[in-house]
Amino acid sequence: MPDTLNVLILGGTDEARRLAAALAGRAGTRVVSSLAGRVRDPKLPVGEVREGGFGGPGGLAAWLAEHGVHVVVDATHPFAARMTASAVEAADRTGLPLLILRRPGWREAPGDDWRWVPSLEAAAELLPSLGERVFLTTGRRSLPVFAGLDGQWFLARSVDMPGPLVPRRLEVLLSRGPFTVDGELALMREHRVEVLVTKDSGGEMTTAKLFAARELGLPVVIVRRPPPPEGVASVESVEAALAWLESAAGPGSV
Template identity: 50%
Template structure:
C-alpha cells in the first residue's frame, strides 16, 4: 500500500472515529474541525480548527499538508462544505469519500411529519403552541412564519446576542442527553412540537424517544441531496477499508 495522507472532515462522532482508526493503522491523518463549539471533542490526531476560509484556503491546505485523499464525515446537513469538497476533489483528481450514517426511521408510537425546508415548519405548529428547535442555531432565521408561537432553540455555547424571535429563548446545554433528560426538559418547557434534522446516529436519538414517550408531534427536516457521482459509505468500518485500499 502506498503512503496516503488523509484529510478527515471530522465534525461528527464517526469522523473522530475514522481519524483515530486511520492513526492506529499508521496512516498520516489530519482532522479538520469547524470550530463552532468552544470545547470540541479531541479526535486524538493532529487537528486543524476553524475551517478553511473558503475555496482558496481549502486548496492551500491540501497542498500545505500533502493531502492525498479526503474523507468527508461532516454533519449530514453541512451542505456547503460537502458540495465544495466534492467539486474540488473531482477537479484535481483527489480520491474522495463521503460517510453518511443512515437517517432515522419511525418506531411504533412515533408521530412524525417530514418537511423539505425550514420554512415548511410553521404549517405544522399551531398558533399558541411551543416548538422546540433541536436543529442548532446556524439557520434559525430560515424557520420563518413562526409568529404567535413560542420558539425554543437549543445551542451548545452561550448565545452572542438576544433570541431573534420575540416570544422565544435559547436553551443552552451540552450533550450527551438521555431520553429521561429530554423528557424532563420538554415537560418543564411545555413543549408541544419537536423540530429536528434527520441527522441519524445514536447521539441524537434520545430526543425522538422522549417525544414518543410524551406523545409529542415531531417535525423532521429531510437531508439535503448528496453531490452527483459521490462515493458514499454508511459506516466507519467501510470508510477505513476504503482508505486502506487506496
Template identity: 60%
Template sequence: MPTPPVHEPVRRVLILGGTTEARRLAAALATEPGVRVTTSLAGRVAAPRLPAGDVRIGGFGGPEGLARWLREHAVDALIDATHPFADTISFNAARAAATAHVPLLALRRPGWDAQPGDVWHPVRSLTEAAAVLPALGDRIFLTTGRMGLAHFAHLTDPWFLVRSVDAPEPPHPPRMTTLLDRGPFTLEGERELLHRHRIDVLVTKDSGAAATAPKLAAAREAGVPVVIVRRPPVPDGVPVAAEPDAAVDWVRTLLG
C-alpha cells in the first residue's frame, strides 16, 4: 500500500497592517509553505489596498479582545506592522501578546534624518506642533493625516492645505483647503505644490516612508521650515525589524 502523505501543521501569523511594509510582508508570507497569514486592518480608510492572504477589517475591542482572538484562532506569531504613530494599537498588541503568550515582532521602517539645508523644528506631539506654528508662517502644508486636525482647529489666522487619503471631518481649522491624494509623491510634484500654494511651513510626522519623503526635499530646496513630530517609542521588550525581509526571517526562525 502507498504511504499516506504527511501533512505539515499550518502555522498561523497575524499581521496588524495598514502600511506598505505590511502588504509586502503579507505577500512574502503568503508564499511560505505551511504558513497561513491574516492581516487585520483598522478600517479607517474607505478603500484600503488589500494585502495577500486573509483579511479582517475592524478593531478587536482592546488588548483583551485581541488576546482572545489570538487564542481562538491559534495564532503562532503576531507582527505589529501598523503606522509608526499608531501607538495605541502597538501597546494593545504588546499587552495582548503577553496575555496570550504569542511571540510579537514590531515592523518599523526607519525614521527620517535631517540633511544639510533642512530647517527642522522637532516636536513631540501634534499639540506642540500647533503651538509653534504661529511664529513660523501663515500658509501651512499639513500632512499629518485627517485624524489629528482637531489639534489645529483653534488656529484661526493661518491658512492650511491639508492632504489626506479621505476627506476630513470637523473639528478642523476654519481656513483650510483639502487635497485628497495618496502617495507615492514625486519631487517635481511637491515642488510645484509648494510653489503654487505659496507654502511657508510644512508640518509632518516622522513616518519615515520613502513614498512621502519628496516633500522634505522640496521644502529643503525652497528654504521652507518643517515642523516634524517625532514618533512614539516601540513598547519595551518588543523586538523590531526594519524591513519586511527581516520579519520573514524572524517568522522562519520562530516557526522552524
C-alpha cells in the first residue's frame, strides 16, 4: 500500500461525517468528503470537502484516477440509489475497493401501525384511505409525487424550500433534525395530523416522529429503501467501516 492512503467518502449523512472525523488527522491517511450539493447549507464534515456531482460513473472514475484515490466509501443516504450505482460502476472501472456504509433500517415495535410500501407513488395511492391531514417527511424533492392529492392537507418538513410543483393544500416547515419526541408530539397535535409518511432512512436523528406516531396511535406509511447492490462489501456502523479500512489498507495504515 502507498505511504498515504487516499480515501474518498461519498457523504452527506451523519455516518459519513463521523467517519471523516475519525480518519481526519490520522498519520498516513488523507480523506476527501464529497457532497452532492443539493442542500443549500449542508453540515460540513471535518477535513477536505468537494461539492457537486461527478457527471455519472464515468466522471467519478476519472476523478478517482486523477486524484489518486485508493479506496471509496459510499456513505450516502440509504435512498441515494443513483449515487450508489455510480460508485459501484466507477469502482469496477478503476479496480478500486468500495465499501458501502449504511445504517440499519427501522424496525416495528409493539403499538406501531406501519404500512410498508415500495415507492413514493404507492404511498400517495394509499393516503386517501388513511386520513386527510398528512405529515410528510420524505424530503422536498418528493413533493411532486403528492401534488395530485387535492383531498389531503400536507405538513411537509424540509431543510430547504421545495420547488413549484407541490400539493395544493400544503404548509412547509423548514427544519433540520435531530428532533425530540415531545417536540414531535406537540407538532402533530397542533396540526391535527392523522397519518405520517416517511422513508425507511434509519438512524436516530429522526426516529422521534415514529415514537410520537405510536403514542398518538397514528398510521405510518413507510417507503422501503432500495435493495443494496450485490457483491459489494457493506457495513452498518462507523466502527465496522474503520475495521474494514484497516483490513483493506493493512495493519497500522488507518
